[in-house]
Amino acid sequence: MMRAHAVLRRREGLAAWLxxxxxxxxxxxxxxxxxxxxxxxxxxxxxxxxxxxxxxxxGLENYQALLHDPVAHQAFxxxxxFVVLSTLLELACGLIIALVIHERFRxxxxxxxxxxIPWAIPTVVASQLWRYIFNDQYGFANLLLFGDRVTDYIPxxxxxxxxxxxxxLADVWxxxxxxxxxxxxxxxxxxxxxxxxxRVDGATVWQRFWHITxxxxxxxxxxxxxxxxxxxxxxxxLVFVMTxxxxxxxxxxxxxxxxxxxxxxxxxxxxSAISVAVFLMILALSLTYLRAIGxxxxxxxxx
Amino acid sequence: MRWISSRxxxxxxxxxxxxxxSRWIVLLTLIVLNGSISIGSAESLPGATATTPKPxxxxxxxxxxxxxxxxxxxVLGDFTRAHPQISVVRELAPHSxxxxxxxxxxxxxxxxxxxxxxxxxxxxxxxxAEAGWARPLDDKFPxxxxxxxxxxAVEVGRYDTHYYGVPSRxxxxxxxxxxxxxxxxxxxxxxxxxxxIQQAETILAGERASNPLLQGYSAQFKxxxxxxxxxxxxxxxxxxxxxRPDGTGSTLSSPRALAAVQFVRDRVIGxxxxxxxxxxxxxxxxxxFLQGHAIFHRNWPYAWELANNxxxxxxxxxxxxxxxxxxxxxxxxxxxxxWLYGISAYSQHPDEAWALIEFLSxxxxxxxxxxxxxxxxxxxxxxxxxxxxxxxxxxxxxxxxLHAATPRPRSPVYPAxxxxxxxYFSRALAVEDIDLAQEAAVTDTHIDRLLAxxxxxx
Numbered sequence: 001m002m003r004a005h006a007v008l009r010r011r012e013g014l015a016a017w018l019x020x021x022x023x024x025x026x027x028x029x030x031x032x033x034x035x036x037x038x039x040x041x042x043x044x045x046x047x048x049x050x051x052x053x054x055x056x057x058x059g060l061e062n063y064q065a066l067l068h069d070p071v072a073h074q075a076f077x078x079x080x081x082f083v084v085l086s087t088l089l090e091l092a093c094g095l096i097i098a099l100v101i102h103e104r105f106r107x108x109x110x111x112x113x114x115x116x117i118p119w120a121i122p123t124v125v126a127s128q129l130w131r132y133i134f135n136d137q138y139g140f141a142n143l144l145l146f147g148d149r150v151t152d153y154i155p156x157x158x159x160x161x162x163x164x165x166x167x168x169l170a171d172v173w174x175x176x177x178x179x180x181x182x183x184x185x186x187x188x189x190x191x192x193x194x195x196x197x198x199r200v201d202g203a204t205v206w207q208r209f210w211h212i213t214x215x216x217x218x219x220x221x222x223x224x225x226x227x228x229x230x231x232x233x234x235x236x237x238l239v240f241v242m243t244x245x246x247x248x249x250x251x252x253x254x255x256x257x258x259x260x261x262x263x264x265x266x267x268x269x270x271x272s273a274i275s276v277a278v279f280l281m282i283l284a285l286s287l288t289y290l291r292a293i294g295x296x297x298x299x300x301x302x303x
Numbered sequence: 304m305r306w307i308s309s310r311x312x313x314x315x316x317x318x319x320x321x322x323x324x325s326r327w328i329v330l331l332t333l334i335v336l337n338g339s340i341s342i343g344s345a346e347s348l349p350g351a352t353a354t355t356p357k358p359x360x361x362x363x364x365x366x367x368x369x370x371x372x373x374x375x376x377x378v379l380g381d382f383t384r385a386h387p388q389i390s391v392v393r394e395l396a397p398h399s400x401x402x403x404x405x406x407x408x409x410x411x412x413x414x415x416x417x418x419x420x421x422x423x424x425x426x427x428x429x430x431x432a433e434a435g436w437a438r439p440l441d442d443k444f445p446x447x448x449x450x451x452x453x454x455x456a457v458e459v460g461r462y463d464t465h466y467y468g469v470p471s472r473x474x475x476x477x478x479x480x481x482x483x484x485x486x487x488x489x490x491x492x493x494x495x496x497x498x499x500i501q502q503a504e505t506i507l508a509g510e511r512a513s514n515p516l517l518q519g520y521s522a523q524f525k526x527x528x529x530x531x532x533x534x535x536x537x538x539x540x541x542x543x544x545x546x547r548p549d550g551t552g553s554t555l556s557s558p559r560a561l562a563a564v565q566f567v568r569d570r571v572i573g574x575x576x577x578x579x580x581x582x583x584x585x586x587x588x589x590x591x592f593l594q595g596h597a598i599f600h601r602n603w604p605y606a607w608e609l610a611n612n613x614x615x616x617x618x619x620x621x622x623x624x625x626x627x628x629x630x631x632x633x634x635x636x637x638x639x640x641x642w643l644y645g646i647s648a649y650s651q652h653p654d655e656a657w658a659l660i661e662f663l664s665x666x667x668x669x670x671x672x673x674x675x676x677x678x679x680x681x682x683x684x685x686x687x688x689x690x691x692x693x694x695x696x697x698x699x700x701x702x703x704x705l706h707a708a709t710p711r712p713r714s715p716v717y718p719a720x721x722x723x724x725x726x727y728f729s730r731a732l733a734v735e736d737i738d739l740a741q742e743a744a745v746t747d748t749h750i751d752r753l754l755a756x757x758x759x760x761x
Contacts, residue, residue, distance in 0.1 A: 047716065047756065048408070048412060048430075048434050049429070049430040049433050049434055049714075049715035049716045049717075049718070049719075049757075050433060050715055050716065050756060050757055051433060051434055051435065052433075053756070070745065071726065136577070136579035136582065137579070137587075137590075137591070150515070150516060151515050151516065155577060155578050155579030155581070155582060157581075157582045158578045158579050158580075158581040158582050158733070159578075159733075160733055160734060160735075243526075243582075244525070244526055244527055245526060246525055246526025246527070246581070246582075246729050246733070247525070247526055247581045247582070247729050247732075247733035248526065248726075248729045248730035248731075248732070248733035248734045249526070249726055249729065249730060250733070250734075260722055261719075263405045263408075263409065264401060264404060264405055264718045264722070265716070265718045265719040265722060266408065266412075266430070266434075266718065266719075267719065
């Protein structure tokens, strides 16, 4: 009896493994292997243009070089600035979008659909669009501000700090609606009774928002923050299309630097080290967030 | 060096992994296209159809999207008619030199045997030679053939003792100017930068009222490969250089090189040309000139054709071209650019590939390109061909410039050197407060480190 049971359990175990095998295989081949391989390559010194060097194992030398690389420092600061600015603005805009499309009004479906359009446009196309908007000769931004006074037109992307602001703006335009959608999902699970009760107690709109909406939205906000931060850290296309890192490295971000090093310069080891460094930063950030979200959920369950 | 049309993401951060994945993709594609494959490539697969008497060879030619597609179609049509056993499949890559490089080298890193013929930008020759991507053409391209081409164009295809490329089109930086405006104010083409600035100021003072958008100069100062060419011309024209003559060290912090950069920072950006030039590559700078908004313009030879094309240019027939100015009369420098035809080391059909290259670089085809597409030839004889000169009189002046053009640093790690130069120059021109000497010294150290790397190799 016991033995039959054991055989059955073993068979079930086998079936379970068989069923998860495809997913596992895909994860290993397409996610784990490339990451592991990058990690391995980042411990070597490989220069495509100098094959005589071979591919000597250099341990953590690439990472040490990364710590002392002024371009990497610059790219790190720019990336960090981009992440902080864009995620904060996107959460703020997303919250407003969510609050608006959560209300009942005529044509809500249409507005909900329309708000997703920027999110649906491929980033390369959106980047190109914004590059044209801020063009110095025929850009819409100049037309809007100066009309026919063409001599006043501003070359936005020629100023280091303005160029970075334009890249942030393009990202905010593009992804605020995604943040909005996630926050909307959070809004929809807040029970209406809470608002009714608050209204009976005489709470103002602002008090209701501050004491009911915002605290209960915390998990959704954290989740949106997690997704947006991870995504913002990987910013590449906007910079690639709009500025190529210029002027004067003002929009040089880590991923673009990694791309240049790996693909254009052929420095496989060093480029991999940059990729792995970005990967580790995103991993650390996600773990921190997930912890925050997890404890947040536990808190709620406990109370 | 044009607008980049395709997006390349960092998906596969490693070389060997990219090989695996591309194999996967090929496998998947084979499975998916299973049905159509036999139909789709019937004409190019050897012995796929019974009607083709001879076995056919398919050459894969990686090319940028040409400006004059019709001329290319005709030329390749002529080739396949002359060689019925060969068919040519073109793979179009982005027009930007850097984007083209990234795509092509990605294939070559993977030892992709489906690439036979490609273009090599003159700056890639050492890299392609060292990496073993380009096939040496010493036996196919002997001295007797080499002597027919411009020496500078042949030399740039050499690395060590081998020749890797046959000149396709050869470029050098030129100064275009508004003939009508210069004549109106009684000026001849300027030979020094101070002279150019002084002419521009006089003309601007007179023309501002009728054309408020008129600028003195338009050129390419965006942070990209073209910036290196523009700045090389200023530095060399000022008697400086990017590297020591023997190529062993970077000399950006030499007084002459520093002074040239300081000159561009103080007198050119935001003065002679709008600050917007910091975002310009060739098309943007040229468009300014074609609209009649610039007195002087720096560009490659191809701009001549466009500037005089009445459907695209408002200044057709009013354009002059001259060597770029220097800082003292008689001292001028033009960056050497252009493209060579090369054969992949992994090609299975080097002889057929050579037949294509021989055809494309032949006198007749270069003449056709020159007459119908305005592309400057690389064969010496065509510069004195009456038919060619009747159509392109500017070639008479360009010949001496092409002969004397200055190559960018020749090194197998040039892409990395170029990024350092781009950073330095772009920061020097765009950043408000900057210690130029300090930045130059740091860049020198970094470039020296790269150069030492190649020397350390046996």
